[in-house]
Amino acid sequence: MRLKPVPEPPDTLAGITPYRDAVPLVPGRTDDCCARLCDRTDLDTRQVANDWLAFLDALELVESTPRGFKRTDADLTPEGVRRGLRERVLFAPEALALLGEATREDPVTAADVFAATRDRVPRHDRARDPDWETSWLERAERLLGWLTLVDLAERVTADADGDAGYVAGDAGYVAGDAY
Structure with missing residues (x-):
């Protein structure tokens, strides 16, 4: 299953640590975990905290159990975040495929990623x-910011409208990769 939430990426990979560390080691109800995230980090709403919980779950840094969310003992590594993005975040494979075809002269923008996935945005989100x-x-x-954070994408330009352009990063798409 691929998860939808994609919070604002931190400036560095280590910036994920405070969010992960705010999740208890002993499973806690979602509401309790969201409250902990808001109390222990810079998050200001339950919805944003809930998005972080789901995203951390996609990265396998926390897990959802029948009793609630708990922190895992997985190491926070670029490879682990890359794997979570590729395998468990909605539309990440499509973004990676676009990046694999992009050039510095014709980079991918967020508008390109949206255009490629627009028809598959869940109906209930549209409604x-x-x-x-x-x-x-x-x-x-x-999403492109997260891909950049772990070198799956590289930011290369900004167009006249201020939109960033991206190409595959050093750890990004290689011909023949399956996403």
């Missing part, structure tokens, strides 16, 4: 959010 296109375009930008 729930009257401005869903803007929300999913912003999500595409955050």
Whole structure:
């Protein structure tokens, strides 16, 4: 299963640590875990904390159990984050495929990622959010930020509108890779 939430990426990989460390070692209810995340980090809403929980679960840094969320003992590594993004984050494989075809002269933008995945945005997200296109375009930008954080993408340009352009990073797409 691929998860939808993609929070704002931190500046460094180590920036994930405070969010992960705020999740208890002993399983706790989602509401309790969200409250801990808000109390122990810079998160200001339960929704953003819930998104972080789901995202950390996708990265296998926390896990959902029948009793609630708990921190795992997985090491926080670039390889682990890359694997989680590739395997468990919605539309990451599509973004990686676009990056694999991009060039510095014709880089991928968040608008390109959104255009490639627009028709597959879950119907309930479209119905729930009257401005869903803007929300999913912003999500595409955050996803590219996460891919950049772990060298699956490299930011190369900004166009006249200030939109960033991306190509495959050093740890990114290699011809023949399966996503």
